[in-house]
Amino acid sequence: MILKNIKFYIATLCTLIILSCTTRDDSFTPPEGTVPVAFIITSIIEANNDRDLITREGFDVEFLDASIGTSDDRQWEFPEGSYEIVSGGLDTKKIKVKFLSSGDKEVKLNKNSAETATVTITVLEGASATFSLAPVDPDVPGFSFDQTTGTLTVESGTEVQFTSNVTGGLSNFNWKFPGQSPSFSEEANPIITFLKLGESNWNFRVTSAVPFGDIRIPFYEVDAEETFLKVIVTPSSKPFVVAVSEANELEDETIQIPFNGEFSPFSSQESHFSVMLNGTTPLGIESVSLNSEDATILEIKLSEPIYRPDVLTVSYDGNGTLQSKDTRSPVAFTDLPVAMHNVSSVPMASADIFDFEGINAPAAWTVRHDNVGGAVEISNDRATSGSSSLKITGSGGTVRFVCSENIDVPAGEYIITFDLFIEAGGTYGEIWPTIGNPWFQQWRDARAAAIPRGEWVEVSTTADIIYGSTTTLAQIAVRLEGGTGVVYMDNWKLLTKEVRP
Template sequence: MKNKFITLALSLLAFFTYSCEEEYVEPNTFSDIAFYNSNFRAETFVVKGEDTIPAMFIGVNDFISFSDLSHNAVDHKWTIPLSAEFLEGRITRDDEDYTQFIVDKGGNTSTENTINVFFTEGSATDLFEVNLRNTFKDSVSFKGVDTLESVYEDGLWVIDTTFSVFVFDTIEVEMEVRQFDEVTGLFELIDQENTDTIYVEAGDVLEFADVTTIGLPDTRKWEIAGDVYTDEVIQPTFKKLGMASVFLTASRTGLNIPPDQDRYKFPIPIKVIPSTKPFVQQGDLVETIDHVIRIPFNGEFTNLPADAKDYFSVKINGVAGSVKSVALDASDATIIELSLFDAVYSDDEILVSYSGGLESTDTRQSESFTDLPVTMFIPNLFSADIYGFEDGGVYWGPTFDNVGELTYNSTEQVASGNYSMKMVSSSGDWTFAQCLPESGVAVEAGKTYIFSYKVYVEPGSALPFVAPWITKPSGNKQFWESINSFKQGEWVTINKEWTANADEEISVQIRIKNTGTIYVDDFSLIAKDNFRPAE
C-alpha cells in the first residue's frame, strides 16, 4: 500500500511538471513609459516671458516624491538641482526637520526608481527642474496633458522629461517708514540703521509701506497703536502720548500655495510727544444710528469738564437745537460725542458750532469752529455692496427674457463707489436685469418706504422709460419712469414711495427697451419714518 501511494505521488509530480513546462510564457519585452509625483494634483502654471509652464508649487525646506513607473527601460537617471538633496528613510509629514534624512549629500543624480527631492532654496522668479532620462529598445510615448514621444538616439529610444518646481521662500517681512518733512513737503525715508528713536507729535502721521518680497506674501496685517490696517501703504495718525508699537504680519494664503507667515515687530521705538501744532477739529462730523454726533479732533482730550455741553451749539434746518450731553468716545479720546434733546431725521440739515477751549492731554487748547455740517445716518435696508454693485454685481443676473447687454461691474460711469450696472438696449426687446432672491431684504406690512435709485442716460440714447420692479412673494410692484425729459450725461436720482402689504422679503428687477444705454447705481430702500414729517 505504501508503495502505491509513493507511485501515485511521483505520477502527480511528473504530471504537474509537464503541465508547467507546457504553459511557461516568457516575460514580455514590450516597453512603456510612466511616471508619478506626489504633487500632481496641485500642479499649476507659471508665466516665464512668453511661455506658460506647468509647475508644482512647494515651500522651501519641503520635499516632493518622484517615481519612474516605466517598463523595460534599458536605463534611467534622475537629475535634480544642485541646491536640492535626496532624502531616504521613514519620512512622514509630522517630521519637523527633514535634514536628518539626507543621503548622498551634494549629489544630484540617482538611478533609483523613486526619489524624494528636498528643496533647500527658494526663488521669487526662477523655476527649479527635476529631470528624468529614460532609454528603451522600442519606441514609446507618454499620454498625458501633453503627449511625449521618444526620440531615436544612438540605437535607443529616449524620453527626456523635465518637471518644473516653483519653490516659495520663507517669508521675511520688510517695511519702510517715512516721516513728513516740513522743508521738502514730502514724506522722507527714515534711515532705520542710524535712528535710535522716532519722535512724532500728537496728531501727526507716519507713513508705513510693506515692501516684503521674499516669500511672495499675498496678505498683510498692520497693528499700530491698537489699530489694524491691511493696505500696502498706510498713514496712521498717532494721537496718544507715550510709546507706540508697530507690528506687520505678512502671509501667504492662496489656493494651492504653501502657507507661511512672518510677524515682525518694528525695532525702533516710536515716541509720541506733545504737539506744537494747533489742536483742531479734523475729519467729518457723522451721526450714528443712535443719533449721536461724533466730532473728531487731531489730538486726545483730557477729562471733559461738567459744563462741556455749553461749549457746543447746533442748528437743525436753520433752527437752534438743544444739546443734551457731551462725552468722549470710550475707546478714542480724540472723538467727542454730542447728543441732542431734539428728535432728528435722516433728511435734516444739522450744523454744529464750538466755542473752543477744551484741553488736550498735552495741554493744548482746542480751537473753535462754526456751522460744520453733519453727515446724517441713512438706514438703507439695501446693502451698498449688493444694490450699489460694490461687490462687482455677483448677486445680479439677466432674467429669462433678457436679450440686451448687461455689465454688473461697469467702471465707465459710477454715482458712488467703484462700480455701477450698465444696460444696453439695441432692439425692441427687453434688456432686463434682476437681483437674485437670496439678496432679499425684509419689509413690514403696512410700513411705507422710500424706494430710490440713480440713473445715468448716455447721450444719444432713445429710451422712453426705465422700469424697476420690487419683486416679492405677494405680487410684484412695478414703477414706470419716463426718462425722455432726463438730462442726458449726468446722474439723476429717482424716488418712489411704496407701502408694503405683507411681512416678506423683497428684491429688485429693472428693464429698458428701444435703443440706448443707461447706467444704474445706488438702489436704496429707507423707511419713510426716518424722514421728517411734513408740517
C-alpha cells in the same frame, strides 16, 4: 529711507522620513552591514497634498543617514555649485547644507558605493523685505527717523506713508501700531495717523503660504539682535481742529465729530455747543462726551429725536475748557454739516444683491420680458462703494430690468434712493423706479435728462406702497426711457419716510 534687507531662517518645523521605493527583486542582496532605507531630512517644508519637499535659498537643511548597520561607507551627492556645507561633510552621517540657488535639486545618498536613496527638493528664491517711510505732507513739522537707533519721531496728527518692498512670494502683511489710527493694517503700503502721545514699539510681519507658517520679520538690527522699531509721538504744533468736512449721525442718533488729536477727559461742555435744524431752529443738547474707544471723537446726544429729512449743523463757540492731551484748545467752528444716517430701514433681501457685491447679485438682476434694446450686468468698471455696480447698456429702446428677489415691505410711505452714473453721451430722459406685487403703483423720476454726465449722483423719490391683498412681498423694477449709452447704479436703499411733527 530704506532699511537694510533682513534675511530670516526657519528653524526646524518638521521632520520627514523619505522612503526609497524600488521595484521588487527577490534576488537582490543588500550590501554587507547596511539595510537600504531612507535618510532623514529636517528643516524641509511639506507644502501641498502631493507631499512635495520645498525650502528656500539660504535656509539650513540637515540630512541624516538613517541606514541600519555599522558601515560608514557613505557619500552624499548634491548638484554641483548649488549648495554650501554648513556643518559635517559629504561622508559624515549627518550633513547640514544651505542651497544657494532656486530650482529642483536632486539629493542622493550612496552607501557602499551603491545608490541607496534619492529625493528631489524644490528650492524657492530667497525672501527679503525692506520698507520706506515718509510723511504724507513733506512739509509737516517735527518728523524724523533715526536709522541708527530705529526711532521714528512725529508730532501728534502726522500721517505717515509706509511702503513695503518684499521678494520671495511674501504677500500677507500685518502691521501693528498700538494706539494709532489705524492700530492694525493688512495693507502692503498703509498710511498711519499717529495720534497717541508718548513712546511705543511697533512691528511688522509678512508671511507666505509657501512655506507656510507665521513668519515674523522685524526690520531692524541693533548689536546683531533683531528688535522692533520705536515711535515717539510728541505734542502737535498745529491748531486743534475738526478733522472732517461733515459730522456723522449714527443709527442711535449720536452725532460724532472727529478731531486731529486726542481730548483730555472733560465734563459740562454742553453750553458751548449748538445744533441747528434747517439753519433756524436750535435743538436741545442732552450731552457732549468722548467716544469710549477713540479719544479723538466728540459725541453729541440731542434731547429730542432726529428725523431723516432734518438738515442739521453743529457749532462750537471756542470758549469751553476742552483741551487736547497735548494741552491745545480746540478752534471754534460754525455750521459744520451733519451727514445723516442713511442705511436702508427695510431689509433689502440679501444685502449683497442691492449693493451688487455678492455672488447672488448677477442672477438676481435681469432684463424683463418687455425689455427693448437693453442689457444689464454686474460690473467692476466703477462703483460708489465696494468694487461692483449694476451696468445698464441701452441702444435706443426702453430698457426694462427687474430684481427677482422679493423684499418684505409693509404698506406705507417710503423713500427709495440709489446712486446713478450716466456716461458722457448718454441720452436718457427719464428713469422710472417701480415697486409692487403686482405693479400696483408706478412713479417716474424725470430728472434723468438733467442729471450731470460722467459723475455719481444720488437719486431719490418717494413711494406710497399700497397692496391689493394681504401680501407684503414686493419687487423692484426700473425703466430707462428712450435713450442710448451706459448707465451704472449702486447702493439701493429703501427708507421709511419720516416727517418731523
